[in-house]
Amino acid sequence: xSSLSDLIEQYLREQLARAESIEIxxxxxxxxxxxxxxxINYVLETRFNIHRGYLVYSRRGGGGFIRITRxxxxxxxxxxxxxxxxxxxxxxxxxxDGLLYRLVExxxxxxxxxxxxxxxxxxxxxxxxxxxxxxLRARLxxxxxxxxxxxxxxx
Amino acid sequence: xSSLSDLIEQYLREQLARAESIEIxxxxxxxxxxxxxxxINYVLETRFNIHRGYLVYSRRGGGGFIRITRxxxxxxxxxxxxxxxxxxxxxxxxxxDGLLYRLVExxxxxxxxxxxxxxxxxxxxxxxxxxxxxxLRARLxxxxxxxxxxxxxxx
DNA sequence: CATTTTTTGACCTTTTCTGACCTTACTTTA
DNA sequence: TAAAGTAAGGTCAGAAAAGGTCAAAAAATG
Numbered sequence: 001x002s003s004l005s006d007l008i009e010q011y012l013r014e015q016l017a018r019a020e021s022i023e024i025x026x027x028x029x030x031x032x033x034x035x036x037x038x039x040i041n042y043v044l045e046t047r048f049n050i051h052r053g054y055l056v057y058s059r060r061g062g063g064g065f066i067r068i069t070r071x072x073x074x075x076x077x078x079x080x081x082x083x084x085x086x087x088x089x090x091x092x093x094x095x096x097d098g099l100l101y102r103l104v105e106x107x108x109x110x111x112x113x114x115x116x117x118x119x120x121x122x123x124x125x126x127x128x129x130x131x132x133x134x135x136l137r138a139r140l141x142x143x144x145x146x147x148x149x150x151x152x153x154x155x
Numbered sequence: 156x157s158s159l160s161d162l163i164e165q166y167l168r169e170q171l172a173r174a175e176s177i178e179i180x181x182x183x184x185x186x187x188x189x190x191x192x193x194x195i196n197y198v199l200e201t202r203f204n205i206h207r208g209y210l211v212y213s214r215r216g217g218g219g220f221i222r223i224t225r226x227x228x229x230x231x232x233x234x235x236x237x238x239x240x241x242x243x244x245x246x247x248x249x250x251x252d253g254l255l256y257r258l259v260e261x262x263x264x265x266x267x268x269x270x271x272x273x274x275x276x277x278x279x280x281x282x283x284x285x286x287x288x289x290x291l292r293a294r295l296x297x298x299x300x301x302x303x304x305x306x307x308x309x310x
Numbered sequence: 311c312a313t314t315t316t317t318t319g320a321c322c323t324t325t326t327c328t329g330a331c332c333t334t335a336c337t338t339t340a
Numbered sequence: 341t342a343a344a345g346t347a348a349g350g351t352c353a354g355a356a357a358a359g360g361t362c363a364a365a366a367a368a369t370g
Contacts, residue, residue, distance in 0.1 A: 003316060003368085026359055036318050041360070046315085050278075055270050061325020063158025064358035072267050120301045124294050136294065139279050143295050144302055146275045158326065158358095181349055191328050196350070201325085216335025219348040 008033055008040065009047045012068065016054075021069040026058075044068070083142050090131065091138035096121070099141070109148060117144045163188055163195065164202045167223065171209075176224040181213075199223070206253045234263065238300050245286065246293040251276070254296075264303060272299045 008029070015022045030037040048054040048068055058066040086099065100114040109117075121140045125133050163184070170177045185192040203209040203223055213221040241254060255269040264272070276295045280288050 005316065027357095037359075038319080038361080039317065042316070050274055055274065058359060059325075060323070060357085060359040061158075062327065062357045063161060064325070066359075069270070071270060116302060116305055120298050120305075124298055136291075139291065140294065140298050143275050143279050144298055146278075147271060147299055147302055150271055150275075160326065182347090192349075193329080193351080194327065197326070213349060214335075215333070215347090215349040217347045218336070219334085221349075 004033060004035060004039065005043050005046070008035075008043045012043070012048065016068065016070055021067060023065045023067045025064070026066055040066075083145055087138050087142050089138055090134040091141055092134055093122070093137070096137060096141055103145075113148055117141070117148070120144070159188060159190060159194065160198050160201065163190075163198045167198070167203065171223065171225050175227065176222060178220045178222045180219070181221055195221075206250055208257055234304050235301055238304070239297060242293050242297050242300075244293055245289040246296055247289055248277075248292070251292060251296055258300075268303055272296070272303070275299065 011033075012022070012024075024040075026037050026040045029040055033039075044056050044066070048056055050071075053071050055069045055071050056066060057069070058064070087095075091099075097118070100109065100117060103109045104111055104114050121137060121144060124140055125137060128136060166188075167177070167179075170179075179195075181192050181195045184195055188194070199211050199221070203211055205226075208226045210224040210226060211221065212224070213219070246254075252273070255264065255273060258264040259266055259269050276292060276299060279295055280292060283291060
């Protein structure tokens with residue numbers, strides 16, 4: 001249990017223990033650990049992804065950098081997966097209404113929030129109908145619920 | 156975050172924090188930062204464009220100058236409508252990032268909310284690219300912001 | 311031994327920086 | 341007062357400086 005990736009992870013965690021956000025240079029860090037630059041990407045993908053509560057932002061070009069931020073909201077464990085299951089790739093208006101109704105009953109959303117979602121989503125769908133609308137509705141609804149539910153459970 | 160362009164950006168932002176509009180001389184600013192004059196244009200194009208909420212006007216010849224004006228979009232009243240205008244029917248990731256950045260600056264969103272939107276929207280876009288992604292991104296982003304902004308200003 | 315995780319390297323994309331050359335506006339002078 | 345000179349800023353293409361991707365090889369794991 002101490003591959004190079006583990007060492008790099010450990011190093012970054014130490015930095016992140018002191019600051020909520022750190023900036024690194026891929027090349028420099030790679031030189032520091034005597035590895036190839038893409039190894040850094042591997043560590044970031046496997047250890048500092050969103051599931052583990054980190055956000056990575058990077059910029060290329062001269063003065064480029066990689067910023068790792070510890071995030072303040074617990075990614076709600078398997079909400080994304082469940083929403084994926086429940087909503088799927090298409091969602092009719094009736095299905096959406098049903099789901100929203102159930103979420104209000106379960107007190108996951110307030111009535112106001114449900115109404116807001118309904119309004120905003122339907123507004124974005126104006127002019128569309130049939131399968132096209134159902135596909136888009138599924139995506140919009142998923143994003144909407146992820147936002148509202150995550151907001152409810154701040155770290 | 157410390158390329159020459161970043162430094163010049165920072166300097167100009169400081170000026171613009173005190174006045175809504177500033178006038179500079181390209182040559183002089185270039186001398187000040189020990190760079191070639193066209194570097195200034197680069198900074199203006201990438202950091203002070205309309206997407207980031209700035210207007211640039213310039214005049215050549217003797218006594219020439221460059222004027223940068225901050226667009227003051229007032230946060231509260233009809234933000235939703237403004238957002239729809241700004242987002243339009245397509246939105247690249249860079250445009251989205253720029254907009255989120257500005258909303259954080261304007262204290263319409265917190266950094267966490269911005270990160271949340273970024274994450275959730277990008278997640279829904281996995282597998283898509285090009286125009287298709289840009290179209291969908293515009294829609295998802297609009298819904299996301301409408302939800303969060305309404306939540307912030309209920310009623 | 312099969313599978314998963316790690317490591318590496320070749321090739322790609324984005325962002326920044328520079329310099330040669332162009333255009334516009336004001337100033338001077340024949 | 342028209343032409344020439346001077347003093348700005350603009351454009352664009354290419355070099356340089358980052359970071360990204362992906363697949364194959366190597367190592368670890370069970």
